C-alpha cells in the first residue's frame with residue numbers, strides 16, 4: 740500500500756525531530772496532503788497508528804490538512820484552481836497548466852512533550 744511507505748517517512752521525520760528537540764513524546768503531528776496526491780487521509784491515519792506503535796510517536800494525533808490543487812496557466816497567465824493533475828485551464832481551456840500546488844505530502848507542524 741502506497742500510504743504505508745508515506746506514513747513510515749512521516750513517522751521517521753517526527754521521531755527525528757523529537758529526538759533533536761530532546762522530547763519524550765510526540766502528541767500531535769500535522770501533515771499537508773495535496774488534493775492531487777491521491778493519498779487517502781483515512782488510510783494515512785490508519786497506517787499512522789500502526790507505524791507509530793513502539794516509537795515516541797505512539798499515541799500522537801495525526802491531523803491531515805488538505806491542500807487544494809493549483810496551477811499556473813502559461814496560455815492566459817493566470818494561477819488557477821485545478822481538480823486533476825492534467826486538467827485544462829478553467830479560465831481559457833488551455834492545456835499548458837503547470838501544477839504549483841496540490842501534490843505535496845509533508846509534515847507541517849508537530850507538538851512534542
Ligand SMILES: [Zn+2]
Pocket residue numbers: 812813814815816817828829830831832833
Ligand atoms: Zn488559461
